[in-house]
C-alpha cells in the first residue's frame with residue numbers, strides 16, 4: 001500500500017465513523033462557543049460544562065461580560081484550571097469585541113486570534129465547529145492519535161496541525177472532531193481499547209505521545 005493510499009483509507013474510515021461528530025462543549029451561539037473553547041484549554045469539557053450555564057446566565061453577551069468584575073467571573077469559573085488568567089482573558093476578550101468588532105464575535109482566524117486568550121488552536125476549533133470551516137486543531141488527543149497512526153512525527157502540536165492539514169487537505173473540521181472523540185474514548189492515553197479499533201490495521205505504535 002502506498003503512503004497516499006494509507007492516508008486516503010484512514011481519512012475515509014474517520015469520515016465514515018465520525019461524520020456527525022460534534023463538540024461535547026455545551027453552547028447555543030458563537031459567543032458561548034468561544035467562551036467554552038477558551039475555558040477548555042487544559043481542562044475537560046465536562047468541567048467546563050459545569051460552570052458555563054451560570055456564566056452565560058449572568059453574562060449573556062459580550063456587552064455584559066465587558067463590564068464584569070473579573071473577581072466575580074473568576075468566582076463562577078473557579079473549578080476550571082487557570083481560572084484567574086482565564087477570567088482576565090474572558091473580560092478582555094469581551095471588551096475588545098465590544099470596542100473593535102461592534103459587539104459581534106469575529107469569524108476569521110486572524111480576527112479571532114487578535115482577541116485575548118484566543119490562540120490558533122482555539123480559533124480553528126471555533127471556526128470548524130460553528131461555521132464548518134476547513135481548519136484542523138491539534139489538542140492532546142489529536143496529537144496522540146496522529147502519532148499512533150504514523151500521520152505525523154512532529155514534536156509540537158502546531159507542526160502536527162501543519163502535517164495533518166497538508167495530508168488531509170479537506171474535511172479538516174470533521175477529522176479534528178473525530179480524532180478528539182476517538183482519542184478521548186477509545187485510543188486513550190493509557191490503556192487504549194485496541195481489540196475493536198476500526199483503524200488497527202494502520203496503527204504503528206501504542207506509545208503515549210505528548211506534544212512538547
Ligand code: SF4
Pocket residue numbers: 148149186187188192193194197198199200203204205206
Ligand atoms: S490499535 Fe489501539 S493504539 Fe492503535 S490506533 Fe487503535 S486504539 Fe489506538
